[in-house]
Amino acid sequence: MKFVTYSFQGGGDRLGALLSNDKILDLKAVAGDRHSVFDSMLSLIEGGQEALDFARKLLREADHGDAMLLQNVRLRAPIPRPPQIRDFMAFEKHAVKSLLSALKIRSAASEDPAQYIKDHQNLEDFKVPPVWYEKPIYYKGNRFAITDPEKEITWPSYSKVMDYELELACVIGKKGKNISKENARDHIFGFTIFNDLSARDVQGKEMGGRFGPAKSKDFDDASPMGPCLVTLDEIEDPYDLQMVARINGEERSRGNSGSIHWTFEEMIEYVSRDETLYPGEILGSGTIGNGCGLELLNFLQDGDVVELEIEKIGTLRNRIKK
Incomplete structure (x- = not known):
């Protein structure tokens, strides 16, 4: 349903x-x-x-x-104020390409871009950390930033570089603790679409503090979600869904949820270790490969209409306005 x-x-x-x-x-x-x-x-x-x-x-x-x-x-939004949001980085292609794009952006801002890349290309800062391959990494989002389909989003005054992020979101359906990945599907109610809007210029500075994103994702209406919540039985296979992002009707990103590295079952197993998961909690997949402007070095402009479409769910649409 x-x-x-x-x-x-x-x-x-x-x-x-x-x-x-x-x-x-x-x-x-x-x-x-x-x-x-x-x-x-x-x-x-x-x-x-x-x-x-x-x-x-x-x-x-x-x-x-x-x-x-x-x-x-x-x-x-299907759940206007969810009990909790955890957003993962579950797609390897995004993890790799976002780091490479960050290198390009920083090199372009330097006095000698070619020398900058030569000096920094082997630094650990620009490699996917080994821990990413060891466990599903996530940050806790702002549940008060969830907003509606078709809502016009106000561009935060402190940012000049805004970006969309195409994500599949899983909604927990049953309370549980120490849930095995084999039993995790019993705890999934369904899926929706999540746009984890990001102020990339702010995020670039924040991440230097090695404490995760904050104001780059914490502003009113930063997290559009919807348009509906589809039950697991209707989705059937959450790892075979076409995912597309369009800006002003032009396709920017396309991928398949099957390219995910960390499954939702593995996320549930990890999060629920000695911690109770509750109905209505949201687990975001993180951005699919090429599913954001950072990877493509093509960011949002004032007035852009962002459409995120996922097969069997629908289309989440919002305008971003200064």
């Missing part, structure tokens, strides 16, 4: 099932107020398999004539 969070005519957030004909069926309205599992997307996820089965039953039996047109509502 495909679920959405939406608002209608300025009202509060509602939970809906996205129908194949671009209509939304309001689950709370169909089920009745007594069914609190349809109060929100998080309530649905926390309700477990019983709530999901009930939603499927409603979808089969409900009068779809009561559904609303998607174009008449405002889509919100």
Whole structure:
């Protein structure tokens, strides 16, 4: 199933099932107020398999004539305020190419670019750290920066170099601790699209402190997500999805989720070591290879419309405006 969070005519957030004909069926309205599992997307996820089965039953039996047109509502992020966000760097191609691009950018800013590259090309700073191949690396994102599909994003005043990042995001469906990778799929509710917007000029300086990104990713609406949350059974194979990024309708990036080095099952196993994972937590895949402007040395401009499309999920669209 495909679920959405939406608002209608300025009202509060509602939970809906996205129908194949671009209509939304309001689950709370169909089920009745007594069914609190349809109060929100998080309530649905926390309700477990019983709530999901009930939603499927409603979808089969409900009068779809009561559904609303998607174009008449405002889509919100599937989970507007998730309990937690962890964003990984799971694609090797991105890990390698982003470091090479950083070398090119720094060399271009030097007085003698050719000499700079010659002096620095063998430094450890420009190699993928061995630890990346030993365990799935992540940082904790800002859950308050999650924002909606179609939302116009304000370019942060302290940055001159903005970038998009094409990512697949996994949503945890069941509480667990010390979860093996063999059992990890039982803890996945579904998937959505994540755009980890980045102020690259700020990030370049921050990473020199060897403490991870901060203000380069921490600004209002820095993390668009959506347009829907698709259950694992409908995705079937999360490692065979075409992923495409377009800027103003022009294709910039294309890849397949199967090129991932660290699987979501391995991420879940790693994160849950002596730590409880809760329903609604989000694990971002990190950027797919060539899935950002940094790797292509082609960054965003004022007014650009970013469209991130992932097979079986849909398209996440936002305009970036100064």
